[in-house]
Amino acid sequence: xxxxxxxxxxxxxxxxxxxxxxxxxxxxxxxxxxxxxxxxxxxxxxxxxxxxxxxxxxxxxxxxxxxxxxxxxxxxxxxxxxxxxxxxxxxxxxxxxxxxxxxxxxxxxxxxxxxxxxxxxxxxxxxxxxxxxxxxxxxxxxxxxxxxxxxxxxxxxxxxxxxxxxxxxxxxxxxxxxx
Numbered sequence: 001x002x003x004x005x006x007x008x009x010x011x012x013x014x015x016x017x018x019x020x021x022x023x024x025x026x027x028x029x030x031x032x033x034x035x036x037x038x039x040x041x042x043x044x045x046x047x048x049x050x051x052x053x054x055x056x057x058x059x060x061x062x063x064x065x066x067x068x069x070x071x072x073x074x075x076x077x078x079x080x081x082x083x084x085x086x087x088x089x090x091x092x093x094x095x096x097x098x099x100x101x102x103x104x105x106x107x108x109x110x111x112x113x114x115x116x117x118x119x120x121x122x123x124x125x126x127x128x129x130x131x132x133x134x135x136x137x138x139x140x141x142x143x144x145x146x147x148x149x150x151x152x153x154x155x156x157x158x159x160x161x162x163x164x165x166x167x168x169x170x171x172x173x174x175x176x177x178x179x
């Protein structure tokens with residue numbers, strides 16, 4: 001019985017060692033507002049299901065730069081769609097950080113707001129004689145992304161810390177009088 005409990009604890013500790021670095025490197029959680037904002041090059045789009053029509057349209061969305069303080073100062077777009085889902089779109093948005101705010105027509109309430117970063121649009125150029133400068137990028141998973149030294153060192157440190165903590169914990173559990 002004691003051996004099976006120890007085995008279970010070591011398996012749980014091992015699982016925690018694997019999951020903790022992944023949880024720490026995961027991105028921030030999605031915003032809990034009633035809108036969803038996405039970018040594609042120089043295009044920003046917002047989607048919501050919070051606004052229903054009252055024969056006067058669904059509502060309006062505003063794209064504000066960091067220097068703009070209220071809804072009326074931004075680039076505005078009417079929401080279109082159905083009572084189930086509404087959306088708005090802005091094209092030719094220059095790179096920078098923006099805030100998207102959606103206000104419904106029915107009750108004048110704010111459906112939500114969310115920050116978005118628009119990066120510089122990349123326009124690939126293709127010619128008849130173009131060839132890859134680094135050859136074919138074969139391999140598993142992240143072989144095509146060049147991670148920096150700091151990223152690799154931080155990941156290695158997290159894995160090493162997890163392994164050391166696991167070993168210390170297991171040793172401490174087997175002989176409690178030892179450090």
